[in-house]
Amino acid sequence: MQLHTNRLWGNDLFIMSVPSNTTINHPYIPSTDFEREEMLRVIGVDSFDDLLTDIPLAHRYPRMDLTSGLSEQELASEIGSFAGENASPSSGYVSFLGAGAYRHYIPSVVRSILQRGEFVTGYTPYQPEAAQGTLQVGFEFQTIICQLTGMEVANAGMYDGPTAFAEACLMAARVTRRNKVALLSDVDNRLLDVLISYVKYQDIEVIKITPDTRVIPDDLACIGIQSPNFFGEIQDVERLTNLAHENGALSVVHVNPTSLGLFKPPGEFGVDIVTADGQPLGVPMAFGGPYVGLFACKKAQIRQMPGRIIGLTKDTQGRAGYALTLQTREQHIRRERATSNICTSTQLIALMVTAYVATLGKQGLKEVAELCYQKAHYAAAEIAKIEGYSVRTSGTFFHEFVVTCPTNPSAINAELLKQKIIGGLDISHRSHNGMLVCFTEINSKKDIDRFVELLSQYGEVH
Amino acid sequence: MDRSVTGRKAFSLPESDVPFQEMPDRAQMRDDLELPEVSQLEVIRYFSILSQRNFSIDTNFYPLGSCTMKYNPKINDELSNIPGLADLHPLQPQDTAQGAIRLLKELQDDLGEITGLPAVSLAPLAGAQGEYAGLLIARAYHEARNDTQRTVAIIPDSAHGTNPASATMAGLDVVTVGSDPNGNVDVSNLRELSDSRTAVFMLTIPSTLGLFEPNILEITEIIHNAGGLVYADGANLNALLGIVKLGDLGVDICHSNLHKTFSTPHGGGGPGSGPVMVSDVLAKFLPDPVAEKRDGRYILANPEQSIGSINGFHGSFSIAVRAYAYIKALGLEGLQSVSKNAIINANYVQTNLRDKYNLPVDRYCMHETVLSASRQKDRGIAGLDIAKRLLDFGIHAPTMYFPMIVDEALMIEPTESESKETLDHFIAVMKQIDDETVNNAELVSDAPHDLPVTRLDEASAARKPILRWSPVDLDDQ
Numbered sequence: 001m002q003l004h005t006n007r008l009w010g011n012d013l014f015i016m017s018v019p020s021n022t023t024i025n026h027p028y029i030p031s032t033d034f035e036r037e038e039m040l041r042v043i044g045v046d047s048f049d050d051l052l053t054d055i056p057l058a059h060r061y062p063r064m065d066l067t068s069g070l071s072e073q074e075l076a077s078e079i080g081s082f083a084g085e086n087a088s089p090s091s092g093y094v095s096f097l098g099a100g101a102y103r104h105y106i107p108s109v110v111r112s113i114l115q116r117g118e119f120v121t122g123y124t125p126y127q128p129e130a131a132q133g134t135l136q137v138g139f140e141f142q143t144i145i146c147q148l149t150g151m152e153v154a155n156a157g158m159y160d161g162p163t164a165f166a167e168a169c170l171m172a173a174r175v176t177r178r179n180k181v182a183l184l185s186d187v188d189n190r191l192l193d194v195l196i197s198y199v200k201y202q203d204i205e206v207i208k209i210t211p212d213t214r215v216i217p218d219d220l221a222c223i224g225i226q227s228p229n230f231f232g233e234i235q236d237v238e239r240l241t242n243l244a245h246e247n248g249a250l251s252v253v254h255v256n257p258t259s260l261g262l263f264k265p266p267g268e269f270g271v272d273i274v275t276a277d278g279q280p281l282g283v284p285m286a287f288g289g290p291y292v293g294l295f296a297c298k299k300a301q302i303r304q305m306p307g308r309i310i311g312l313t314k315d316t317q318g319r320a321g322y323a324l325t326l327q328t329r330e331q332h333i334r335r336e337r338a339t340s341n342i343c344t345s346t347q348l349i350a351l352m353v354t355a356y357v358a359t360l361g362k363q364g365l366k367e368v369a370e371l372c373y374q375k376a377h378y379a380a381a382e383i384a385k386i387e388g389y390s391v392r393t394s395g396t397f398f399h400e401f402v403v404t405c406p407t408n409p410s411a412i413n414a415e416l417l418k419q420k421i422i423g424g425l426d427i428s429h430r431s432h433n434g435m436l437v438c439f440t441e442i443n444s445k446k447d448i449d450r451f452v453e454l455l456s457q458y459g460e461v462h
Numbered sequence: 463m464d465r466s467v468t469g470r471k472a473f474s475l476p477e478s479d480v481p482f483q484e485m486p487d488r489a490q491m492r493d494d495l496e497l498p499e500v501s502q503l504e505v506i507r508y509f510s511i512l513s514q515r516n517f518s519i520d521t522n523f524y525p526l527g528s529c530t531m532k533y534n535p536k537i538n539d540e541l542s543n544i545p546g547l548a549d550l551h552p553l554q555p556q557d558t559a560q561g562a563i564r565l566l567k568e569l570q571d572d573l574g575e576i577t578g579l580p581a582v583s584l585a586p587l588a589g590a591q592g593e594y595a596g597l598l599i600a601r602a603y604h605e606a607r608n609d610t611q612r613t614v615a616i617i618p619d620s621a622h623g624t625n626p627a628s629a630t631m632a633g634l635d636v637v638t639v640g641s642d643p644n645g646n647v648d649v650s651n652l653r654e655l656s657d658s659r660t661a662v663f664m665l666t667i668p669s670t671l672g673l674f675e676p677n678i679l680e681i682t683e684i685i686h687n688a689g690g691l692v693y694a695d696g697a698n699l700n701a702l703l704g705i706v707k708l709g710d711l712g713v714d715i716c717h718s719n720l721h722k723t724f725s726t727p728h729g730g731g732g733p734g735s736g737p738v739m740v741s742d743v744l745a746k747f748l749p750d751p752v753a754e755k756r757d758g759r760y761i762l763a764n765p766e767q768s769i770g771s772i773n774g775f776h777g778s779f780s781i782a783v784r785a786y787a788y789i790k791a792l793g794l795e796g797l798q799s800v801s802k803n804a805i806i807n808a809n810y811v812q813t814n815l816r817d818k819y820n821l822p823v824d825r826y827c828m829h830e831t832v833l834s835a836s837r838q839k840d841r842g843i844a845g846l847d848i849a850k851r852l853l854d855f856g857i858h859a860p861t862m863y864f865p866m867i868v869d870e871a872l873m874i875e876p877t878e879s880e881s882k883e884t885l886d887h888f889i890a891v892m893k894q895i896d897d898e899t900v901n902n903a904e905l906v907s908d909a910p911h912d913l914p915v916t917r918l919d920e921a922s923a924a925r926k927p928i929l930r931w932s933p934v935d936l937d938d939q
Contacts, residue, residue: 052705079783101553122516122517122518122519122728123524123728127850130517163773201633286780290587313922316917326924341594341628349733361497396490422558
C-alpha cells in the first residue's frame with residue numbers, strides 16, 4: 001500500500017502533515033486534490049466542469065440551503081438530542097400500545113448478528129456465488145415462515161404486513177380471475193387503507209362482510225381475514241376458509257406471527273395465502289419501520305406469488321448452493337407484466353426475524369407466546385374488576401383486547417401520560433369509548449398492576 | 463435446522479410473574495412447531511460463518527451500476543439504533559415523539575432542497591413504492607382537473623423494469639419511447655407520442671447509460687405542452703447533488719432511493735426507502751403522512767387530497783435517521799464533493815477501459831459508465847463470464863445486461879467512496895481479464911474458481927423448485 005501523507009493509514013497514522021494547498025478530505029471520500037487533478041488529466045479535460053457540458057449551464061451549481069458538514073461527534077450529539085425529545089421505554093415510560101407494532105425483548109444474539117457488515121452492506125444476491133450467506137439466510141427464513149404458518153411455500157420477504165396483505169389480495173384476483181375482494185369488518189383499517197391504494201387502478205372492488213356471515217357473493221376472489229383481528233380475537237379461520245372455498249374464492253389470512261407459537265397455524269385450515277408483519281419477531285418498533293412482510297401460499301400457486309424467492313440447487317461441481325429463482329415473475333424480467341413491481345425482500349429485517357426465531361427456537365417462541373397470553377389475560381381479568389370499565393373483546397384473544405372506558409380514552413391517556421404511562425390506542429371511532437391495550441412478556445406484573453390502579457383512579461373522576 | 467438436538471436452547475425467558483391464567487381450548491392450540499433447537503454459541507457461529515460467505519461493501523469493491531454501492535457510514539447505523547429512536551411506537555402520541563417527527567421534517571426539507579421539489583413524503587418503503595406513489599400523484603392531479611383520459615405513461619426503452627411494472631400497477635398503459643444513437647431520448651419520437659392521453663413521462667436522469675439528457679429542457683417542455691407531468695426516477699441522483707436540481711429542469715415528481723445516494727445499507731436486498739418529492743402544486747396529493755411544523759409543534763399530517771396510505775405506518779423511520787445523518791455529516795460542500803468525485807471516478811474508469819472494451823456511446827459519462835463486452839463475445843466470452851471472473855479477484859460484478867439497449871452491457875458505477883488505487887486495481891484486473899479472453903478463455907468461462915460455490919444450476923432451480931429446508935432435499939444433494 002502506497003502511503004499518502006495526508007491520509008490516515010497504518011504506519012503513517014501519526015504523520016499529520018497536510019500540504020497547505022490541499023483541501024482536507026471528508027472521511028467518506030478518499031480522493032485528494034492531487035489525485036482528482038491526475039484523474040482529470042488522464043480523462044483529458046482541463047477542469048471538472050468540462051464533464052458537465054450536457055447539463056444546461058443556467059442550472060448548474062444551484063443555490064442550496066443546507067448546513068455545513070458536521071463531525072461525527074457533533075452529529076451524535078445532534079441526533080442524541082432528537083432522541084431526548086421523545087418519550088420511550090428507555091426514558092422511563094411504560095407502554096401498553098400494540099395495534100400492529102409490538103414491543104418484545106430482542107436477544108443480544110440478534111443484535112450482534114445484525115452488526116455484521118457482511119450482511120448489512122451486501123447487495124441483492126443477483127450474483128449467487130458472492131452471496132451464499134445472504135441466500136442461505138433467506139432460505140432459512142422461507143423455511144421458518146413455512147413452519148410457523150403451516151404453509152407449503154414462502155417468499156423471501158415483502159415490505160411490511162399491510163403491503164403483503166394487499167399483494168395477497170391481488171394474487172387471489174390473479175389466481176381466481178375474479179375482481180371482488182371481501183374483507184372482514186373487524187380487520188385493522190390500515191390493511192383496508194393500503195389495499196385500497198394498491199387496487200385503485202386494478203378494477204378490483206373491495207367490499208366488507210361481517211365475521212359471522214354465512215353467505216358470501218359467488219364472485220369473490222378472496223375473503224381477507226385478520227386473526228387475531230384488530231381487537232385481538234382469534235377468528236374461526238376454518239369456517240371462513242371453508243365458506244370461501246365453497247364459493248370458489250381463496251382464503252387470505254393475516255396473522256400475528258407471535259401467536260403462532262401457541263395457536264394452530266392457518267395451513268392446518270386449508271388457507272390459501274398467509275401474510276403477516278414480521279415486526280414482532282425481533283424487529284425494533286423504530287417508530288414504524290422498516291419491518292418485513294411475511295408471505296406464504298400453496299405450492300400450486302407459486303408462479304403467481306409476488307416477491308423474491310430463493311431456491312436450493314447445485315453448482316457445477318455438484319455442491320449444494322442457493323440462488324434466486326422463479327425470477328420470470330419479477331419486474332426486472334417481465335417489466336409491465338410482472339406479478340408485482342416489488343424489488344426488495346427487505347432482507348436485513350428478514351435476517352433479524354431468522355436470527356430471532358433461531359435464537360428463541362422451538363421452546364422459546366412457545367414460551368414468549370404463552371407469556372403474552374398470560375399477561376394479557378391477567379390484565380383483562382384485573383381491568384374487568386374495575387368499576388366503570390369492561391373488557392369488550394370476547395372469545396380467545398392474544399396480545400391485546402378492547403377495554404370500554406367510562407369516558408373518552410384519550411382523556412384517560414392524557415392523565416396516564418403524566419404518570420409516564422403510554423396507554424392503549426384510542427379506538428373510540430370503532431368501539432364506543434374503546435381503548436385497545438396490549439401486553440407482552442416485557443410488561444411486568446408490577447407495571448400492569450399500576451396501570452390498573454391508575455385506570456381505576458381516572459375512572460372515578462368521571 | 464439440521465443441527466437441532468432435542469432439548470437444546472439458545473435463550474432463556476423469565477418465568478411468568480402473574481397468577482396462572484387458564485390457557486385456551488386444546489383444539490385451538492398447535493401440536494408441534496418445528497424450529498431450531500441449538501445452543502447460543504451455535505447460533506452465533508452459524509450466522510457468523512454464513513456472513514463470511516458474502517461479498518459486501520465492508521469487504522469488497524462493488525462497481526455495480528445503478529446501485530450506488532457507496533460506503534455505509536457506521537455512525538448512521540449506530541444512531542438509528544439508539545434508545546429514544548429505536549424503541550418508539552409508531553402510534554404513540556405525537557407530543558411524545560417530537561424529536562422523531564422533527565427529524566423527519568428536516569430530512570424532508572433537505573431532500574426538497576437537494577432536488578428542487580419542495581414537497582416531500584418519506585412514506586414509500588422503497589424506490590418501486592416511490593414510483594408507484596409518484597404515478598398515483600400524477601393520476602390524482604389529472605383527475606382533480608377532470609382530465610381523466612390521461613392513461614398513458616411514456617417510458618424510455620432504457621428504463622429500469624420497475625418503471626413499467628409500477629405504471630401497470632397504477633393502471634397506466636405503457637408506451638415506449640426509443641433512444642437515439644447518442645443514448646438520448648429520441649425527441650422526435652417523444653413529440654409524436656405525447657398527446658392528450660399522456661399522463662406522465664418517466665425519465666431516469668442521468669439515464670441508465672450514465673448520461674445526462676442534454677435535451678432535458680426541451681423534453682419537459684414537450685410533455686408540459688401536451689398537458690402531461692414529468693416524473694424523474696432518482697435512482698441516479700448520486701450524480702446531481704449540488705450540481706443541478708431536478709425541479710429547476712421542469713421535473714414535477716421524483717423519488718430518491720435513500721439506500722443509494724444517501725448511503726443507507728443495502729442489507730443484502732433491503733430495506734430501502736424511496737421518498738417522493740413533488741412541486742408545490744402537487745403537494746396536496748402526497749401519500750400519508752407528511753411531517754409538518756404547525757404552531758411550534760411537529761405533526762404527522764395527511765395531505766388534503768392524499769393518494770392515501772401505501773404502507774402500514776410512516777415509512778422506514780430508521781432508514782430516514784441514517785439518511786439524515788449522512789446529509790448532515792457531509793453538508794453542502796460534502797454532498798457536492800460526493801457527486802464530483804463520483805463523476806470523476808466513473809470517467810476515469812471509462813477512459814482507461816475504452817481501449818479494451820467497447821464504449822457504445824462515446825461521451826463523457828456522469829456517475830457510471832456502460833461498456834459492452836461485444837468484442838469479447840466475438841471471442842466466445844460473454845459479459846456474464848467476465849462478471850463471474852471479476853469475483854475471483856474479490857471484485858463484485860458490474861450490473862449485467864442492463865440497460866437492455868446495449869449488447870452485452872457492463873454497467874460500472876465506482877462511486878465516490880473508492881480510492882484511486884482501488885480504481886487502478888479494478889482497471890488492471892479488467893485488462894487482465896480481457897487478455898485472458900484471448901489467451902486463457904477457459905479461466906474466464908469457468909469462473910468463478912475461488913468462491914464458496916462455482917456457477918449454480920439456476921435452470922433446474924426454477925424447473926424443480928426447492929424452496930425450504932427438508933431432510934429429503936438435502937440427502938438428494
